Amino acid sequence: DTAVSQTPKYLVTQMGNDKSIKCEQNLGHDTMYWYKQDSKKFLKIMFSYNNKELIINETVPNRFSPKSPDKAHLNLHINSLELGDSAVYFCASSQGWGAFFGQGTRLTVV
Amino acid sequence: GENVEQHPSTLSVQEGDSAVIKCTYSDSASNYFPWYKQELGKRPQLIIDIRSNVGEKKDQRIAVTLNKTAKHFSLHITETQPEDSAVYFCAAPFQGAQKLVFGQGTRLTINP
Numbered sequence: 001d002t003a004v005s006q007t008p009k010y011l012v013t014q015m016g017n018d019k020s021i022k023c024e025q026n027l028g029h030d031t032m033y034w035y036k037q038d039s040k041k042f043l044k045i046m047f048s049y050n051n052k053e054l055i056i057n058e059t060v061p062n063r064f065s066p067k068s069p070d071k072a073h074l075n076l077h078i079n080s081l082e083l084g085d086s087a088v089y090f091c092a093s094s095q096g097w098g099a100f101f102g103q104g105t106r107l108t109v110v
Numbered sequence: 111g112e113n114v115e116q117h118p119s120t121l122s123v124q125e126g127d128s129a130v131i132k133c134t135y136s137d138s139a140s141n142y143f144p145w146y147k148q149e150l151g152k153r154p155q156l157i158i159d160i161r162s163n164v165g166e167k168k169d170q171r172i173a174v175t176l177n178k179t180a181k182h183f184s185l186h187i188t189e190t191q192p193e194d195s196a197v198y199f200c201a202a203p204f205q206g207a208q209k210l211v212f213g214q215g216t217r218l219t220i221n222p
Contacts, residue, residue: 031207031208033210035212041148041197041215041217042212042214042215043154043199043212043215044212045209045210045211045212048208048209050208055205055208055209056205056208056209090153090154092210094207094210096207097142097144097159097207098142098144098156098159099144099156099201099210100156101153101154101155102153103152103153104153
């Protein structure tokens, strides 16, 4: 059983399109995150949710809108995609200590 | 600010030698320090962690040391093997553990 799973694994789309990435965890964790990993491998936190509530928004553009229907799910919707949005997006979950990551979604905007 | 500084950014060692990666953090309230290993094309995987009530923790060939006064912690890998080649990240929690901030990463290469 995969602990943190996100879909899709790859996403190629044109500039200006809208896309979503889904994430689910079956660990019973209260906290979920979205991280962006750029080409230099830097892992930058975007959002943190605790029990469905937004806790951290790291000055991410409004085009990025996370949604947490319940504490096991945290989805990411991106409007009007730009070239600079190309990156690997990781979902993660935590129960106060180490975070467990999903397999990542490689987003390529062309 | 909420910073985690990690050095070096790249490290190349001969197989069998030891590797050390160092991190410093800015918030003295941080109390948990995990290390992650990320292989090419894979997700970051937790490999070892340390809580602030201990100074050192070992797990086979890897160990982590913590100096709370100086706000720095280090990862030590002994008897390195080719499969240790990866990018390693340190991290520290901020804002009551709601925000896990990562260091910039260290690309470790083990030369046969």
